[in-house]
Amino acid sequence: MSRVRSEPMKVVFINTQYVQTDARSFKTVVQELTGKNAIVADGPFEFSGQGYGSKDSSPREAEGGVETTEFDSFFREMPPVGELYNLWSEN
Amino acid sequence: MASVAAATTTASAVKKEKKKVNERVAFKTESEVEVLDDGFKWRKYGKKMVKNSPNPRNYYKCSADGCPVKKRVERDRVDPSFVITTYEGSHNHASRN
Numbered sequence: 001m002s003r004v005r006s007e008p009m010k011v012v013f014i015n016t017q018y019v020q021t022d023a024r025s026f027k028t029v030v031q032e033l034t035g036k037n038a039i040v041a042d043g044p045f046e047f048s049g050q051g052y053g054s055k056d057s058s059p060r061e062a063e064g065g066v067e068t069t070e071f072d073s074f075f076r077e078m079p080p081v082g083e084l085y086n087l088w089s090e091n
Numbered sequence: 092m093a094s095v096a097a098a099t100t101t102a103s104a105v106k107k108e109k110k111k112v113n114e115r116v117a118f119k120t121e122s123e124v125e126v127l128d129d130g131f132k133w134r135k136y137g138k139k140m141v142k143n144s145p146n147p148r149n150y151y152k153c154s155a156d157g158c159p160v161k162k163r164v165e166r167d168r169v170d171p172s173f174v175i176t177t178y179e180g181s182h183n184h185a186s187r188n
Contacts, residue, residue, distance in 0.1 A: 008109055009109070010109045010111065011109065011110045011111070012110075012111045012113060013110065013111070013112045014112075014113045015113065015114055016115040016116070016117050017115070017116045017117070018113075018117050018119070018176070019116060019117065019118050019119075020118070020119050020122060021118060021120055021121075022120065022123065023120055023122050023180055024129075025148065026122075026127050026129065027116065027128055027129050027130050029118070029126075030118065030129040030130070030178065031129065031186055033116045033178070034116060034129075034160060034180070034182060035130075035165075035181070035182055035185075036181070036182050036184060036185055036186075038181040048096050052135060059164075076133065087108045
């Protein structure tokens with residue numbers, strides 16, 4: 001890109017939120033996050049109700065001794081969902 | 092007059108940076124089937140071979156009129172018992188069920 005652009009520069013940020021669920025709760029969680037009244041929005045949001053994915057084992061237990069991937073390390077580094085929501089609502 | 096013209100030229104020469112943020116949600120689910128029922132109807136619009144993986148990635152768009160949601164589905168390269176579904180956008184209509 002050594003030539004000078006005549007149009008304004010466009011910068012695209014891709015934010016991916018990683019979620020681990022099982023096949024049973026998949027539909028519910030997907031609709032919570034991408035449905036018409038989606039919780040995921042641009043800014044801080046209010047959350048009422050229990051955390052999703054909590055009725056099953058935590059992400060750590062569900063791994064099953066699989067080889068480490070970038071995806072898996074996201075889950076390990078991610079704080080528990082309840083804590084995430086607390087952090088968000090503090091702002 | 093001359094100073095006004097000079098000011099206009101300077102303004103148009105300034106480059107504006109446009110920033111766009113894509114919000115995506117990725118699900119990793121243990122499943123034998125690749126396409127999991129999420130309560131919506133989808134239309135496949137693309138398929139791509141992914142680097143370092145024998146599994147293809149399929150691209151879907153929500154078939155509801157005017158709904159912008161897209162998703163991509165592929166098997167996890169490392170653990171093929173898992174399927175990774177990545178959604179982009181929010182639906183502007185109710186789900187089927």
